[in-house]
Amino acid sequence: xxxxxxxxxxxxxxxxxxxxxxxxxxxxxxxxxxxxxxxxxxxxxxxxxxxxxxxxxxxxxxxxxxxxxxxxxxxxxxxxxxxxxxxxxxxxxxxxxxxxxxxxxxxxxxxxxxxxxxxxxxxxxxxxxxxxxxxxxxxxxxxxxxxxxxxxxxxxxxxxxxxxxxxxxxxxxxxxxxxxxxxxxxxxxxxxxxxxxxxxxxxxxxxxxxxxxxxxxxxxxxxxxxxxxxxxxxxxxxxxxxxxxxxxxxxxxxxxxxxxxxxxxxxxxxxxxxxxxxxxxxxxxxxxxxxxxxxxxxxxxxxxxxxxxxxxxxxxxxxxxxxxxxxxxxxxxxxxxxxxxxxxxxxxxxxxxxxxxxxxxxxxxxxxxxxxxxxxxxxxxxxxxxxxxxxxxxxxxxxxxxxxxxxxxxxxxxxxxxxxxxxxxxxxxxxxxxxxxxxxxxxxxxxxxxxxxxxxxxxxxxxxxxxxxxxxxxxxxxxxxxxxxxxxxxxxxxxxxxxxxxxxxxxxxxxxxxxxxxxxxxxxxxxxxxxxxxxxxxxxxxxxxxxxxxxxxxxxxxxxxxxxxxxxxxxxxxxxxxxxxxxxxxxxxxxxxxxxxxxxxxxxxxxxxxxxxxxxxxxxxxxxxxxxxxxxxxxxx
Amino acid sequence: xxxxxxxxxxxxxxxxxxxxxxxxxxxxxxxxxxxxxxxxxxxxxxxxxxxxxxxxxxxxxxxxxxxxxxxxxxxxxxxxxxxxxxxxx
Numbered sequence: 001x002x003x004x005x006x007x008x009x010x011x012x013x014x015x016x017x018x019x020x021x022x023x024x025x026x027x028x029x030x031x032x033x034x035x036x037x038x039x040x041x042x043x044x045x046x047x048x049x050x051x052x053x054x055x056x057x058x059x060x061x062x063x064x065x066x067x068x069x070x071x072x073x074x075x076x077x078x079x080x081x082x083x084x085x086x087x088x089x090x091x092x093x094x095x096x097x098x099x100x101x102x103x104x105x106x107x108x109x110x111x112x113x114x115x116x117x118x119x120x121x122x123x124x125x126x127x128x129x130x131x132x133x134x135x136x137x138x139x140x141x142x143x144x145x146x147x148x149x150x151x152x153x154x155x156x157x158x159x160x161x162x163x164x165x166x167x168x169x170x171x172x173x174x175x176x177x178x179x180x181x182x183x184x185x186x187x188x189x190x191x192x193x194x195x196x197x198x199x200x201x202x203x204x205x206x207x208x209x210x211x212x213x214x215x216x217x218x219x220x221x222x223x224x225x226x227x228x229x230x231x232x233x234x235x236x237x238x239x240x241x242x243x244x245x246x247x248x249x250x251x252x253x254x255x256x257x258x259x260x261x262x263x264x265x266x267x268x269x270x271x272x273x274x275x276x277x278x279x280x281x282x283x284x285x286x287x288x289x290x291x292x293x294x295x296x297x298x299x300x301x302x303x304x305x306x307x308x309x310x311x312x313x314x315x316x317x318x319x320x321x322x323x324x325x326x327x328x329x330x331x332x333x334x335x336x337x338x339x340x341x342x343x344x345x346x347x348x349x350x351x352x353x354x355x356x357x358x359x360x361x362x363x364x365x366x367x368x369x370x371x372x373x374x375x376x377x378x379x380x381x382x383x384x385x386x387x388x389x390x391x392x393x394x395x396x397x398x399x400x401x402x403x404x405x406x407x408x409x410x411x412x413x414x415x416x417x418x419x420x421x422x423x424x425x426x427x428x429x430x431x432x433x434x435x436x437x438x439x440x441x442x443x444x445x446x447x448x449x450x451x452x453x454x455x456x457x458x459x460x461x462x463x464x465x466x467x468x469x470x471x472x473x474x475x476x477x478x479x480x481x482x483x484x485x486x487x488x489x490x491x492x493x494x495x496x497x498x499x500x501x502x503x504x505x506x507x508x509x510x511x512x513x514x515x516x517x518x519x520x521x522x523x524x525x526x527x528x529x530x531x532x533x534x535x536x537x538x539x540x541x542x543x544x545x546x547x548x549x550x551x552x553x554x555x556x557x558x559x560x561x562x563x564x565x566x567x568x569x570x571x572x573x574x575x576x577x578x579x580x581x582x583x584x585x586x587x588x589x590x591x592x593x594x595x596x597x598x599x600x601x602x603x604x605x606x607x608x609x610x611x612x613x614x615x616x617x618x619x620x621x622x623x624x625x626x627x628x629x630x631x632x633x634x635x636x637x
Numbered sequence: 638x639x640x641x642x643x644x645x646x647x648x649x650x651x652x653x654x655x656x657x658x659x660x661x662x663x664x665x666x667x668x669x670x671x672x673x674x675x676x677x678x679x680x681x682x683x684x685x686x687x688x689x690x691x692x693x694x695x696x697x698x699x700x701x702x703x704x705x706x707x708x709x710x711x712x713x714x715x716x717x718x719x720x721x722x723x724x725x726x
Contacts, residue, residue: 082664082668083664085660085663085664087660087663118694119693119695121693122693122694122695126667209662209663209666209667212667213669213671235680238679238689239680242680242681242682242689243683244683245683247683336682336687337682337684339682339686339687339700340686343700348700349687349698451699451700451702451703452698452699452700452703453661453664453668453703454697454698455695455697455698456689456695456696456697456698458696
């Protein structure tokens with residue numbers, strides 16, 4: 001439930017009443033990575049995720065075209081397709097929507113066909129089947145500015161003639177040329193669209209790749225299309241990033257660097273932010289009369305919520321890094337490098353893209369598995385994705401590491417012990433994912449190998465705007481989560497910690513309702529080195545992992561003995577080292593996220609798989625934590 | 638006749654024929670792997686496989702077993718053949 005994490009269901013906007021023949025629904029279609037979602041965001045003013053790799057959009061999205069003052073029209077953004085023969089699940093979505101076979105999504109009345117003008121000849125192959133659908137179509141040559149800057153040429157007028165459809169040059173990133181879309185839409189206002197459908201005569205026999213290609217090549221040469229010089233930069237950069245030695249080394253260096261940055265820059269930021277929050281809480285509390293109300297607000301709600309909020313800087317740093325990976329185009333290279341490892345466990349490199357984005361959040365990552373062509377490969381990837389260390393685990397790890405792991409450095413301050421522990425936890429999740437995938441792929445999900453076919457996008461410099469928007473969106477989701485789920489949980493905990501009232505006096509924490517509940521479950525978790533407060537945290541964190549931190553904040557805040565201490569100090573005194581390490585291991589493996597379970601159910605269409613997944617992860621978590629507690633206690637206890 | 642996986646990094650081949658399952662073949666052809674297309678070997682992944690091929694201005698990574706089912710000739714061979722034909726005529 002952490003972050004992103006309302007399973008990406010959406011409400012189709014209510015359709016405006018329209019007279020016969022008028023446009024109501026417009027579909028955006030085109031080959032993968034041609035800029036459809038960027039254009040969608042321009043035209044609707046929404047913020048659909050965009051990045052630089054094929055397969056970012058995996059489901060249909062609808063929005064009103066408010067960006068160009070046409071609120072009466074609904075625009076549908078679709079996953080990219082190469083042809084009308086679906087090769088993967090995401091392409092099937094597009095084709096179903098275009099043909100009006102998608103329940104809940106209206107059949108489009110018109111089509112905006114987006115083509116990357118840097119590779120026009122190949123992109124034209126899609127124009128044939130799309131125009132063949134017979135819907136009014138506007139062809140949008142995207143990135144013409146970039147193409148011309150690199151010496152490319154195309155005669156748009158001639159292209160329109162050849163296709164029998166209007167053609168416009170646009171730049172989705174710059175937002176230029178959008179008035180052509182206005183004109184196209186206005187021209188059809190009130191006109192019966194059947195009269196206006198252009199019938200191209202030159203279309204080839206549909207469904208045959210060879211004839212479509214010959215046709216596309218002919219059209220492209222008739223329009224005088226000259227492909228721009230390919231950007232040599234991409235090949236130069238790849239010469240290093242895909243180098244036999246430097247490639248993997250750089251990859252590891254970057255990963256290690258990120259964790260160092262999260263600690264060395266993120267921790268001071270987070271501490272400073274924590275001080276500000278504590279001061280703000282104290283300031284507000286001064287206005288609330290002393291008594292149970294102040295205790296509820298300050299010790300209950302504020303301590304719980306702010307103990308999670310302080311991790312905002314680190315989470316934003318992590319997202320910044322993942323954003324850079326996605327927007328530059330490196331993600332596809334990582335998949336290429338990983339293919340070798342992935343094939344030994346029976347998957348292919350394509351599965352690595354969702355797994356890497358799961359470092360942010362498992363929910364969109366599970367959606368992203370739709371790009372994996374083989375059904376069994378896709379299911380295996382879905383089942384192991386929650387092992388990847390998502391950003392909701394970060395607050396738990398950061399809190400426990402800061403409280404229990406000494407701040408030692410090696411190699412002259414270059415390598416910190418805390419960074420190593422963090423890396424170890426990330427590695428543990430990754431190994432669990434790989435091992436589970438291997439087990440699945442060599443037993444119940446065995447299948448013949450599917451070929452690995454991956455288009456590598458050209459490198460692009462991420463824009464400040466897109467990075468900024470990503471971080472703002474992320475911060476909003478995080479704050480929303482803290483203000484809703486975590487706030488509710490902490491308020492409920494505070495109340496339970498102060499009941500039952502005997503003779504006008506609130507009970508000792510251990511004697512309260514929450515204390516009694518904690519003591520009931522204590523025997524089950526005592527072998528792991530956990531106390532009853534941790535047990536309560538494990539219960540609440542089933543909602544979402546970071547609720548654990550909020551729960552600890554409230555429980556230690558409600559206890560008069562630990563009220564004055566920081567959460568780190570309180571934990572340090574209350575939990576043995578073995579229990580602390582065991583708790584980190586538990587979080588590395590356990591499935592504590594209702595949003596993930598919901599999306600797994602949706603994508604696999606049954607409760608069977610999320611149930612199996614939950615149990616398997618629980619078994620690993622419990623077993624791993626037990627071993628960790630035993631070993632740590634034996635060695636350092 | 639050579640296959641795509643025989644080419645070394647930097648070499649260019651002219652595609653002759655694909656012999657792959659229909660779905661895969663159709664997909665590849667829509668990506669630009671059509672007979673007569675010029676295919677260039679751009680990079681190999683650090684582990685030696687998959688390999689990145691440049692076709693029609695874009696880069697596509699394929700594993701060796703897929704590239705093995707794509708037959709190519711040297712680009713000059715076609716020119717030479719055409720020249721021979723012209724002479725014969």
